[in-house]
Amino acid sequence: MSSAPEPRGQLAFDELGTPLRETTFVVFDLETTGGSAEEDAITEFGAVKIRGGEVLGEFxxxxxxxxxxxxxxxALTGITDAMVYTAPRLEAVLPAFLEFAAGAVLVAHNAGFDxxxxxxxxxxxxxxxxxxxVVCTVRLGRRVLSREEAPSCRLSALATLFRATTMPTHRxxxxxxxxxxVLHALLERVGSLGVRSLEELLDYIPEVTAEQRRKRTLAEGLPNEPGVYLFRGPAEEVLYVGTATDLRRRVRQYFTASETRRRxxxxxxxxxxxxxxxxxxxxxxEVRELRLLAAHKPAYNRRSKNPRHAWWITLTDEPFPRLSLVRRPREGALGPFRSRGRAEEAMLALQEATGVRPCTVRIPAQSPSARPCALADLDRCGAPCAGKQSAEDYEPAVHAVNALVAGHELDALHRLERRMTELSAAQRYEQxxxxxDRLRTLIRALDRGQRLSALAAIAELVAARPDAAGGWEFAIVRHGRLASAGVARRGVPPMPVVDALAAAAETxxxxxxxxxxxxxxxxxxxxxxLDKPGTRLVRCSHPWSExxxxxxxxRTWLDRADHAKNTLTPQD
Known part of the structure; x- marks a missing residue:
């Protein structure tokens, strides 16, 4: 006997979701060269688009x-090398399949694989x-069918059980x-149990717990608007913070099978x-979410709870400055880095590129007398610790760091590139x-840091983006922070809205x-x-430039390095 779903309260009309008869499904199957999605390749796509029991198209x-x-x-599929010799490559097929399946619910037998x-x-x-x-007909079959009726949920077994018009052939x-x-037969079964909508179908899949179902009432009364939601615990503590373009729809998903994360x-x-x-x-x-995460540090969020805990590279304040990793940056610092490891990679590259000393010894301004380290013997350090380099002689290295970080010079990057070319010519490929890799990390950090600094330097920037309904979304940005946000719906004069938002914006x-x-x-x-296509600058307190x-x-060099890690190509 099939098991009935747990009793549930009567849903209001606007909570019924998308009726199954109006849901578009794309049922698909792949043939591959093996079982690993990362190591093996796809050899065939097959897909059928259906709605309301009718076939809308095939791919x-x-x-x-x-x-x-x-x-x-x-031997299993009958697909040979000769058959695929003139077939299109995956990079040509993938966008066509994504377009065919756009907006539909994906269905597959053992969907995790496909x-x-x-x-x-x-x-x-x-x-x-x-x-x-995503609907998996294996999981749905196991939920609907008893072991006596269906000892196996293999596709061939279920196709035989339901007298499918097409039998599987491994094509x-x-x-x-x-x-x-098989899907139509299973939907008939769950329909007799009161499952009428897509949301109820997803809710019926086994992973949803009874506790999740009972707490569905927590989503009642929430608005269908964009915003931030906060789950609170029994002591009013904030457990989790998230964002949504539709608050009610997003929060309801936590009480269905679409939420599979155990945490x-x-x-x-x-x-x-x-x-x-x-x-x-x-x-x-998004901005409010970041601020709430920093304020409450919810136990069940994994990111962005410590916005001030990024790493930065800065020069120390001493006669012979060296590079140091810090949490709180000062003017001229390079960053931010999300991990200490990335920051250390960039710091090593910066030391090699500029000649800044790599040691951590504090060197006095007058009469230094330490013993030079091995790097001095290798001509990779001027040995200011031993008095072999004056502060004036050392100054060009400090200038090179500041000039590179500020975007005034690129000589240091060219030096690193020449060093790589020399190492490659000497067949020292590993070094x-x-x-x-260190240069890639450094370039990314410089690019990101310079772009963020350029935006944060602007006292006030007003930007607008078109919404989907003929209106405008506005943002008032002051020194990189969102100071005010608002909208002008279609037909509303936009500039009075901008002026009102700017007048009420955060100082x-x-x-x-x-x-x-x-x-x-x-x-x-x-x-x-701001980078998204369609965004317009309404006004700026001073020109925004890099x-x-x-x-x-x-960036061109970086793209080439990313796509061909073992190729050292000179910068144009």
């Missing part, structure tokens, strides 16, 4: 895997994963068509209330590779340091929003 193609197909896979390959392909070729709802389109028949299911079991802060648009929500008093006291993560969030010799000029 099928062989894929050239770029490697030989193992004999055991040929979805895993597609997600890995998206990472490999730079496509964002759209995070669709992608045939298997997808067989899965369509957050545990959080839901402790929660007694959900508070929300509605926001004008997603940028304001050349190490230097290349920001700049502090010391390259970001004028603003948290690096907040400046990064604001910068990403240094003439910023690390941005090395």
């Amino acid at each position: 099928a193609t062989l894929v050239d895997p770029g490697r030989g197909i193992p004999p055991e896979i040929v 979805v895993g390959f597609v997600k890995a392909a998206c990472r490999r070729f730079g496509y964002p994963w759209p995070k669709p709802a 992608a389109l045939d298997d997808a068509r067989a899965t369509v028949d 957050l299911r545990e959080m839901v079991s402790l929660a007694v209330r959900v508070d929300t802060v509605t926001c004008a648009h997603p940028l304001e929500a 050349a590779g190490t230097d290349r 920001v008093i700049p502090d010391e340091g390259p970001l004028y006291g603003a948290p690096a993560e907040e400046v990064s969030v604001v910068l990403r929003w 240094p003439a010799h910023s690390a941005a000029r090395w």
Whole structure:
């Protein structure tokens, strides 16, 4: 006998979700060269788009895997090297499949396998994963069918049980068509148990706990607006903070099977209330989330709870300055770095590029008399500790650091590049590779730091982005911080709204340091929003520009280094 779902309260009309008969499903199957999404390749796509029991379209193609197909896979699928020789490569097929499946619920038999390959392909070729709802017919079958009725939930077994019109053959389109028949049969079963909507179907899958279902009432009354939500525990403590473009819809997902993270299911079991802060648009929500995370440090959030805990590289204040890692930056510091390891990598590259001494000895201004270290013998240090280099002789190294970080000169980067070329010519490839990776880290840090500093230097910037309904979203940014946010809906004159937002905006008093006291993560969030296509600058207190010799000029080199790590290409 199939098990009935746990009793649930009657849903209001606006909580019923998307009826299954109106839900578009893309049922798909892949054939591959093996079982590892990271190491093996796709050889065939097959997909069927359905809605309301009708087939809307099909998608099928062989894929050239770029490697030989193992004999055991040929025996299983019948797909040979000759068959895929003229087939398109995955980089051509993937965008076509993503377009075919856009906006639909993905369905697969053992969905973790097939979805895993597609997600890995998206990472490999730079496509964002759209995070669709996913239904696995194996898991749904195990939930609906008893062991007596279906001892096995293999696709061939279920296709036979439900008398599918197409039987699986280990070819992608045939298997997808067989899965369509299995899905329809399973949906008929759950329909008789009262599962009528997509949300209820996802809620019915086993991973959702009884505690999650009972707490669905916590989402009642929440607005369908963008904003921030806070799960609170029995002592009013903040357990978790998140953002949403639709607060009600997002919070309800925590009480369905779409929430599979064990940590957050545990959080839901402790929660007694959900508070929300509605926001004008997603940028304001992101910034408010960062500020709430810093204020409450919720136990169940894993990131952004310590916005001041980034690492920075700075020069020490002594006669012969050296590089040091600090938490609180001062003017001229390089950063921010999320990890100490990355900061140390960049610091090593900066030392090699500029000639700043790598030791930590504090050297007096007058009559230094220490014994030189091995680096002096290797001509990698001028030995100021032994009096072999005066403060005036050492000054060019300090100037090179400051000029590189400020974006005034790029000579130091060219020196590192020449060193890599020399190492490669001498067949010292391992050391050349190490230097290349350090240079990549340094360039990224310089580029990011210079862009953040340029934004934080602006006393006031007003920007606008078109919304999806013909209106405008506005942001008032002061020294890198979001000081005010608002919208002008379609038909509302925008400039009076801008003036009102600016008049009511938060006063920001700049502090010391390259970001004028603003948290690096907040400046990064604001910068990403400003960088999006379609954003317009309404006005600026002074021109927003980057240094003439910023690390941005090395982005082409960086792209080449990222795509060919073992190739040392000279900078144009």
